[in-house]
Amino acid sequence: MAANLLVSEEKSVPKSIKQMSTDGDEPPSQYIVNGNSFGSEDPSTQIPIPIIDVSLLSSESEIEKLRSALSSAGFFQAIGHGMSSSYLDKIREIAKQFFALPEEEKQKYARAVNESEGYGNDRVVSDKQVLDWSYRLTLRVFPESKRRLSLWPKIPSDFSETLMEFSTKVKSMMDYLLRCMARSLNLDKGSFVDQFGDQPLMSTRFNFYPRCSRPDLVLGVKPHTDRSGITVLLQDKEVEGLQVLIDDNWVNVPTIPDALVVNLGDQLQIMSNGIFKSIMHRVKTNTEKLRMSVAMFNEPEPENEIGPVEGLITESQPRLYRNVQNYGDINYRCYQEGKIPLETVKFAHNSVQR
Numbered sequence: 001m002a003a004n005l006l007v008s009e010e011k012s013v014p015k016s017i018k019q020m021s022t023d024g025d026e027p028p029s030q031y032i033v034n035g036n037s038f039g040s041e042d043p044s045t046q047i048p049i050p051i052i053d054v055s056l057l058s059s060e061s062e063i064e065k066l067r068s069a070l071s072s073a074g075f076f077q078a079i080g081h082g083m084s085s086s087y088l089d090k091i092r093e094i095a096k097q098f099f100a101l102p103e104e105e106k107q108k109y110a111r112a113v114n115e116s117e118g119y120g121n122d123r124v125v126s127d128k129q130v131l132d133w134s135y136r137l138t139l140r141v142f143p144e145s146k147r148r149l150s151l152w153p154k155i156p157s158d159f160s161e162t163l164m165e166f167s168t169k170v171k172s173m174m175d176y177l178l179r180c181m182a183r184s185l186n187l188d189k190g191s192f193v194d195q196f197g198d199q200p201l202m203s204t205r206f207n208f209y210p211r212c213s214r215p216d217l218v219l220g221v222k223p224h225t226d227r228s229g230i231t232v233l234l235q236d237k238e239v240e241g242l243q244v245l246i247d248d249n250w251v252n253v254p255t256i257p258d259a260l261v262v263n264l265g266d267q268l269q270i271m272s273n274g275i276f277k278s279i280m281h282r283v284k285t286n287t288e289k290l291r292m293s294v295a296m297f298n299e300p301e302p303e304n305e306i307g308p309v310e311g312l313i314t315e316s317q318p319r320l321y322r323n324v325q326n327y328g329d330i331n332y333r334c335y336q337e338g339k340i341p342l343e344t345v346k347f348a349h350n351s352v353q354r
């Protein structure tokens with residue numbers, strides 16, 4: 001069934017986004033978002049984006065701020081994470097240098113059709129799919145044994161070393177945050193992080209969004225929730241574009257140069273029995289400036305069965321989700337079939353609770 005939905009990625013778009021961007025072309029129909037533009041954009045709606053100081057999370061007041069941010073929006077800007085401004089600039093710099101390489105050089109790391117790792121555009125899974133106005137380089141960083149080093153750029157020469165170091169730092173921040181999240185709900189501190197297992201999957205995605213002549217019609221990334229457990233995002237230092245859906249309004253996430261955006265993915269919504277939210281987000285395009293970002297996604301070992309933490313299942317808050325294995329596959333299949341992945345793993349209340 002699903003295989004029928006796969007279309008040839010090569011055939012789908014004749015002219016590259018880069019070329020269309022340079023030529024100022026009117027984007028072709030495959031890129032036009034119509035009909036599914038749920039949520040409204042009202043610049044007068046000022047919803048403040050929570051800021052959490054990671055270095056203060058030993059205090060009860062900051063933990064409470066964390067709980068409140070994750071249970072309302074599932075999302076915050078992290079400061080006090082120990083990575084300096086110049087260090088974060090170094091990460092932005094390797095992204096910038098890679099994307100500035102001639103296309104021919106970048107193609108050495110091209111993503112194979114129907115694979116997720118490597119350099120290229122949006123992965124095409126359906127004829128009906130609206131395409132993202134972006135290029136990305138996706139690389140698995142953990143477990144180390146699953147790195148495909150042939151896809152790691154040789155230029156700039158410090159790319160691999162810089163990425164390995166950044167991944168290690170982000171991973172340890174994520175593990176710490178997962179413990180704090182459990183603490184914020186009065187759970188054992190391993191309640192979430194232990195579900196990731198010994199060999200969680202962590203990938204990085206370098207995103208590059210060229211200028212676009214029709215930001216009113218074309219998105220850098222379509223509305224989605226992340227399939228991960230937890231995502232950390234380094235935004236462009238100057239150019240905004242990320243928006244989150246809060247109370248049916250698309251809210252801009254301002255760029256704070258030293259902050260890392262943290263958002264939960266679907267698998268934390270499952271583990272927290274729906275208390276924490278996996279936020280819907282998207283990326284806008286713009287006519288003036290290109291934008292870059294670096295996302296790190298961490299998700300449980302696929303063989304691990306994950307599910308709502310027992311302590312969060314109560315009479316007033318019954319089990320919302322069933323236990324699942326390999327949520328990544330479920331998410332991918334749903335995406336192909338146009339279903340909302342989290343809806344398909346909801347617990348049927350007439351079955352026996354485990």
Ligand SMILES: O=C(O)CCC(=O)C(=O)O
Pocket residue numbers: 205207221226233235241242281282283292293295
């Ligand atoms: O570029 C961004 O700001 C966000 C990208 C994103 O949501 C993703 O890669 O999943």
Ligand SMILES: [Fe+2]
Pocket residue numbers: 224225226281
């Ligand atoms: Fe995302």
